[in-house]
Amino acid sequence: MKLEVGPAGDYEAPSCFQEDLFAVLGDQRPDHRWLIIGPERSGSTFHKDPNATSAWNAVVRGSKYWIMFPPYIMPPGVFVSDDQSEVTSPLSIGEWLLSFHEEARQTSGCLEGVCEEGEVLHVPSGWWHLVVNLDPAIAITQNFVPRSHVGSVVDFLDRKRAQISGFKDDVTDPLELFLGRLKEEYPGLAVELKRDDADKSRKRKWEEVVAPASVENASSGAFSFGFGDDLESEPED
Ligand SMILES: O=C(O)CCC(=O)C(=O)O
Ligand SMILES: [Fe+2]
Structure with a gap:
């Protein structure tokens, strides 16, 4: 896919990435x-993008090598704290490539490739x-929030408050702000999110009472429920 750059050097997001629910903010x-x-040889060490947003990245000059993993496959040589707030990749990009590149390429779920000048890459929400x-x-x-990942973003703003980043200081409650604006601009979607949330808390209670073993299933992603991107969203705490 190509990035459309206008005569004045300005640009528009590629059409397939134009749906962006954070625009309501x-x-x-x-x-x-x-x-x-x-x-x-410069670049970015392993990370997930902020606030469970998705991203597109367009190469204007030069070329970039990308290596990616789905949300629940830890790249070899990368460690996170239990709440995922700290990412530790103890090595520089070069050292990581020398020590872990081959192992990473053998790991299931690994995707890699090169983006040349004029090409655009999609990083879905939660991908390393x-x-x-x-x-x-x-x-x-x-960074943007497509409808298919809005559940992950709401979940992140709700349950990972200490890791929320990029908001100005005067935004004291990003979750409340986002849900309020969604309710105004996408009333149907807000209702769906609410219903989904109620389903989750009902399920949590059910698990606590009758089926401790199934909690383990939920954490391992063995079954899912809810908003369509749940397989890629965080397991229940
Ligand atoms: O170095 C790059 O182009 C990747 C940047 C990136 O992943 C980011 O800004 O989140
Ligand atoms: Fe990124």
């Missing part, structure tokens, strides 16, 4: 777009990624 939305410029500039590179990246 207007100028209260968290930071969401960056120009990334780096020399050959490491990126290396193969040449001096310039890229534009933007």
Whole structure:
């Protein structure tokens, strides 16, 4: 896919990434777009993007190597604290590649590839990624919230408050703000989210009372419920 750059050098998000429910926050939305410029061999160590957002990344100059893992497959050589608030990748990008690249490529779920000038990559909500500039590179990246992942974002704002990032200081309760705005602009969706939430808490109570073993199933992702992206969202605490 190509990034459309206009005559004045401005750009539009590729059409398939234009649905962005954080747009309801207007100028209260968290930071969401960056120009990334780096020399050959620079890049980003393994991370997930903030607030369970998805991202697109368009290479304007140069090329980038990407290696990615789905939300519940830990890349080898990367460790997180129990609440996922601290990501420890004890090695530089180069050392990680020398020590773990081959193992990572054999790990199920691993995806890798190179984006050349003019190409755009999608990083779905919750996916781990490491990126290396193969040449001096310039890229534009933007975080967004498609409808298919709004459940994960609401869940993150609700249950990972200490890890929320990018909002201005005057936004004291991002969850309440987001749900309030969704209710105004997407009333049907807000009702769906609410119903989904009620389902989850009913299920939690049911598990606590009658089926301790199934809690383990839920944590391992053996079955799922809810909003459509649950397989990729956080297990119940
Ligand atoms: O180095 C890059 O282009 C990747 C950047 C990235 O993953 C991010 O900004 O979250
Ligand atoms: Fe990222």
